[in-house]
Amino acid sequence: xxxxxxxLIPQVVTVTDIRVETPDVKTFRIxxxxxxxxxxxxxxxxxMLSVPGVGEAMISITSSPTNKEFMEFSIKECGCLTTxxxxxxxxxxxxxxxxxxxxxxxxxxxxxxxxxxxxxGIGLAPLRSVINYVRDKRADYGHVDIVYGSRSKDDLxxxxxIMEEWCNTxxxxxxxxxxxxxxxxxxxxxxVPNYVKELGFDVNKTAIICGPPIxxxxxxxxxxxxxxxxxxxxxxxxxxMKCGIGKCGRCNIxxxxxxxxxxxxxxxxxDELPNEY
Amino acid sequence: MKKLSLSQLPALFAAIAxxxxxxxxxxxxGGARFERFTEGKTLTGELNTVRSxxxxxxxxxxxxxxxxxxGKNIEVIDPRTETEDFVVFGVRACDARSFSILDKVFLxxxxxxxxxxxxxxxxxxxxxxxxxxETCFCQTFGIDATDPEGDVTAWKTDDAIYFEAKTExxxxxxxxxxxxxxxxxxxxxKEQKEAVKKVMDRLPLKSLTTEGFGGDVxxxxxxxxxxxxxxxxxxxxxxCTFVCPxxxxxxxxxxxxxxxxxxxxxxxxxxxxxxxxxxHGNPRTSQLERFRQRFMHKLVYFPANNEGEFGCVGCxxxxxxxxxxxxxxxxxxxxxxxxx
Numbered sequence: 001x002x003x004x005x006x007x008l009i010p011q012v013v014t015v016t017d018i019r020v021e022t023p024d025v026k027t028f029r030i031x032x033x034x035x036x037x038x039x040x041x042x043x044x045x046x047x048m049l050s051v052p053g054v055g056e057a058m059i060s061i062t063s064s065p066t067n068k069e070f071m072e073f074s075i076k077e078c079g080c081l082t083t084x085x086x087x088x089x090x091x092x093x094x095x096x097x098x099x100x101x102x103x104x105x106x107x108x109x110x111x112x113x114x115x116x117x118x119x120x121g122i123g124l125a126p127l128r129s130v131i132n133y134v135r136d137k138r139a140d141y142g143h144v145d146i147v148y149g150s151r152s153k154d155d156l157x158x159x160x161x162i163m164e165e166w167c168n169t170x171x172x173x174x175x176x177x178x179x180x181x182x183x184x185x186x187x188x189x190x191x192v193p194n195y196v197k198e199l200g201f202d203v204n205k206t207a208i209i210c211g212p213p214i215x216x217x218x219x220x221x222x223x224x225x226x227x228x229x230x231x232x233x234x235x236x237x238x239x240x241m242k243c244g245i246g247k248c249g250r251c252n253i254x255x256x257x258x259x260x261x262x263x264x265x266x267x268x269x270x271d272e273l274p275n276e277y
Numbered sequence: 278m279k280k281l282s283l284s285q286l287p288a289l290f291a292a293i294a295x296x297x298x299x300x301x302x303x304x305x306x307g308g309a310r311f312e313r314f315t316e317g318k319t320l321t322g323e324l325n326t327v328r329s330x331x332x333x334x335x336x337x338x339x340x341x342x343x344x345x346x347x348g349k350n351i352e353v354i355d356p357r358t359e360t361e362d363f364v365v366f367g368v369r370a371c372d373a374r375s376f377s378i379l380d381k382v383f384l385x386x387x388x389x390x391x392x393x394x395x396x397x398x399x400x401x402x403x404x405x406x407x408x409x410x411e412t413c414f415c416q417t418f419g420i421d422a423t424d425p426e427g428d429v430t431a432w433k434t435d436d437a438i439y440f441e442a443k444t445e446x447x448x449x450x451x452x453x454x455x456x457x458x459x460x461x462x463x464x465x466x467k468e469q470k471e472a473v474k475k476v477m478d479r480l481p482l483k484s485l486t487t488e489g490f491g492g493d494v495x496x497x498x499x500x501x502x503x504x505x506x507x508x509x510x511x512x513x514x515x516x517c518t519f520v521c522p523x524x525x526x527x528x529x530x531x532x533x534x535x536x537x538x539x540x541x542x543x544x545x546x547x548x549x550x551x552x553x554x555x556x557h558g559n560p561r562t563s564q565l566e567r568f569r570q571r572f573m574h575k576l577v578y579f580p581a582n583n584e585g586e587f588g589c590v591g592c593x594x595x596x597x598x599x600x601x602x603x604x605x606x607x608x609x610x611x612x613x614x615x616x617x
Binding site: 007238247272 | 341342344349350351352353355382383387389390391492495496499525526527528529531533538540542545547552553554555556557560561566570573574577578581582
C-alpha cells in the first residue's frame with residue numbers, strides 16, 4: 001500500500017460486464033481503460049468504488065487474486081451509490097482506489113488447514129475471493145466446506161458458479177440452505193447458525209464467517225458450542241469508511257481502524273475491542 | 278539566542294512577508310484569529326486564537342480531486358498546484374504540540390500527501406506563553422508553555438522579542454532575518470521562564486493528571502458507568518471537535534459545480550449521529566456512545582497506538598466553548614485518578 005503515491009485520488013476503470021445475481025445483487029466486472037486489472041490484492045481486501053457526484057463506498061473485492069484479467073465486485077442495492085451502480089450499463093466508467101485492509105491470512109494461518117466457509121446472503125462476496133483462491137491453489141489447503149444460506153433460492157449469490165464449479169471441485173463440499181420452504185428447492189431449509197450446528201464439523205478446521213452481524217454472532221456461538229475456539233474463527237467486518245487509510249476516523253473501534261487493521265479479524269481479537277460493530 | 282527590539286517587530290514581519298506568506302494571530306471580532314500579514318497588522322495581545330492552528334495543515338475544507346464526466350467517461354484531475362512556503366508566527370505551545378500529534382495520524386504510512394505537502398512548506402514560529410489562562414492545562418500532557426516546540430521558538434518580554442531556531446527550517450528563517458536580529462544572551466528569557474512557571478504552578482488545573490488513562494485500560498474505561506451521567510447533557514453540536522487542535526476526523530463529499538465534480542475533504546465530528554451511519558444501520562446510535570468515542574479516542578485509543586502519547590494538548594478551548602460546560606477535564610476527573 002505504501003507504494004501508492006496518491007491514495008486519495010482514484011483511478012478510472014470501465015465496467016465490462018454486469019451479472020444479475022439476485023433481485024438486489026449484481027456482480028460488476030471492471031478493468032482499466034487499457035483493459036487490465038487495476039491492481040493486485042489479497043483475498044478479503046476491499047476497494048473504494050465511486051461514481052463522482054454520487055458517492056464513494058468501500059466494497060469487498062469478490063474476485064480472486066489468481067484472476068489476472070479483471071476484478072469483480074458483488075454489490076447489493078441498498079444506498080445512493082449502489083442504487084446508481086445497479087442502474088448503469090456496461091461500458092460505464094467508475095473510479096476505484098485501493099486495495100485497502102489486511103485480507104485473510106491465506107498464505108500463512110490458512111495454509112494446510114481444513115477450511116470451513118460460512119456465509120449468509122451478500123456475505124459470500126468477500127469469501128468468494130478466498131474460496132476461488134483456495135480452489136486455484138488446491139494443493140496448499142486441506143478439505144474445504146462451504147455453508148451458504150440466504151433468504152430464498154433466488155437470493156443465493158453466485159448460484160451458477162457454486163453449482164457448476166464449486167460443487168465439482170475435488171475436496172470441496174457445499175452445503176446450501178434457505179430460510180423458508182420454497183417451491184423447486186429440495187435442499188436444506190433453516191438458518192445458517194443452526195445448519196452449522198446440525199452439520200457438526202470437525203473442530204480442527206479453521207472457520208471463516210461473513211454475513212449479517214446477527215448471523216455472525218449466532219454462528220460464532222454455535223461453533224463454540226460444538227467445540228471451536230475463537231482463535232480458529234475469522235470474520236470480516238463492515239463499518240462506515242471514507243478514507244480507507246485509517247485517518248478519517250469513521251471506522252475506529254477501540255485502538256483499531258477497520259479499514260486498515262481489518263476488515264479481517266480473528267474472533268478472539270474482537271473480544272479485546274469495544275462491541276461497537 | 279537572537280534578539281529584536283519590540284519596536285522593530287513590524288519591520289520583522291515585513292521582512293518575513295517579503296519572502297514568504299506570513300500568518301499571525303491578530304485581534305478580530307469575537308477573539309483572536311490567524312490572518313495573513315499585510316502592512317499595519319499587529320500581533321494580538323490575547324493568549325490564543327479562538328480556533329486552533331490546525332487549519333494551516335489540515336484545512337476545514339480542501340479540494341481533493343476533480344472529475345470531468347463526459348457520457349460514460351470520467352477524467353480524474355489532481356487539483357493541487359505547488360503550495361507556497363509560509364510562516365506561521367505566534368503559535369502557542371499547545372498548538373505547536375498538536376502538529377506533532379496530527380503528524381502521527383497523517384504522516385504514518387500510507388502518508389497523506391495533502392497534509393505532508395503543507396507541513397513541508399510551513400515554518401512554525403512558536404511563542405512562549407507569559408500569561409496562561411485558568412482554562413490551560415498543557416502541563417498535564419508534559420508540554421512546557423515557557424519553551425514551546427516549533428522551528429523557531431520566540432519569547433516576548435516587555436521590550437524585546439527573543440528567538441531560538443530549533444530546526445533547519447528555523448535556522449534558515451533566522452538567517453534570512455540577520456539584518457534585523459542581533460545576538461543576545463538568554464538572561465531575560467530565563468527570568469521570564471521562571472516567573473511564568475510560578476504562575477503556572479498556581480493554575481486551577483495544575484493538579485489534573487492523566488493517571489488512570491492510557492492504552493492499557495481500554496475495556497475498563499469503555500465500560501465505565503459514568504459515561505451516562507457525563508454525556509447526558511451533550512447536545513452533539515460538535516463545537517468541541519471544531520475548536521480542538523487534535524481532532525482530525527473528516528468526511529469526503531462530492532459537489533457538482535455544474536461543469537464538473539469537485540471532491541472535498543471537510544472536517545467532521547464523531548459527535549454527530551450520521552458519522553458512523555451506514556445503509557444497513559448505525560453502530561453508535563446514542564449520544565452516550567458518540568461522546569464516549571471522542572474521549573476514549575483521546576485518552577485511551579490514541580495512546581494505545583502512539584506509545585502512550587495522549588490526543589489532547591490542554592489548550593482549554595473546549596472548556597471555553599462547550600455550550601453545556603462539559604469537557605475533557607471533567608471526563609478526566611470523573612474517570613481518571615487512582616480509583617482505576
